[in-house]
Amino acid sequence: MKYDYNKIIDRSKTNSEKYLLRKELFGTEDVLPMWVADMDIFTPPFVVEAIKKRANEPIYGYEEIPNSAFEAQIGWMKKRHNLNLKREWMLYSHSVVSTINVAIKAFSKVGDKIIVQTPVYYPFMRSVRFNNREILFNPLKKDEKGDYTFDFEDLKSKIDKDTKLLLLCSPHNPVGRVWKKEELLELATICLENDIKVLSDEIHSDLVYDPYKHIPFASLSKEISKITMTAIGPGKSFNLAGLSITTVAIEDDMMRDVFDKVHRSIHFSHGSVFSHVGFEVAYKEGEEWLDGLLIHLKENVLSLYNLLQTSNKISMNLPEATYLAWLDCANMKLSDEKIKELFIKEAKLGLNPGYIFGKDEGRGFMRLNFGVSKITMNEALKRLEKIL
């Protein structure tokens, strides 16, 4: 492989959230942190070079994200995901979570209902609560093999006139699903019939494993695109979350206008001097790096999966996307607190407990981030073996 995904990184010098919050989250610094969706893998060298070059220009005043950066992302989305975007549909947003919050403020009022499909990335729930809207829980359905899908009947039975927005996670964190076209179409039909707008969080869309294929929600039809806000960015794909730069694509002019007014009222501004160049070069030059990363991640997850084949305590399904493994620990027959304690104290692993992704649906699960070097992965497996 042209790029090295196995270099050892000392993140203790760089204010890394994953490491700094160990004490607060796990009560000790003596854990290998495999929680937040941030990889212990070096940022691509061409991104580092572009930022260094910019840093050497000693003027860091206000900047605009250039058109060439948007065009680089538009070209990427067309090539990798067959999504046709236009420059005028695209807005800068410094994070997907801020996009979610703006969408909630823009398209609902206090007391309205927002659909959340648990277990799911916990800021979905938090964003609805912070804005004093009501969460309409539409839990994913799990079959006996542990495969998840949408529960359309549950959704249809709960929707009413106060239901304004669906927060869709596609591909899905933490269950790792890449939604099929039929699934997305059925969901879209329900939204169209009930005048519900869709915030489609597609931040993990580049991290999809063969043979699965990400289908952007907005690519389903013109009519569906007109109710959709697509949140995308290079943060997960190229490990650039610390650059705080994403975009949101909104085709419908009126919707985009309403969104933009709320966004501007908060004054998130236009991003940073360094994020602009990092963003552009990642989309322009990142294909080979990303393809190599996907091979590396697949090898990591297979080593975890193979180890768990020998266990009657913890099981998992192979994720179709993301570098997050959703570990089913129900066979341990322990409370969530005990499972968490076992991981911290016996295995010395810092994982996210499943219940934060959904009180009931996440019970008995742990989420493990396998976006690490081979050496770290092997260390994690050794530690995991202690509790198998």
Ligand SMILES: Cc1ncc(COP(=O)(O)O)c(C=O)c1O
């Ligand atoms: C599904 C999903 N959306 C959004 C985010 C966060 O994105 P941002 O840092 O741009 O808010 C994450 C990070 O883990 C995520 O998994």
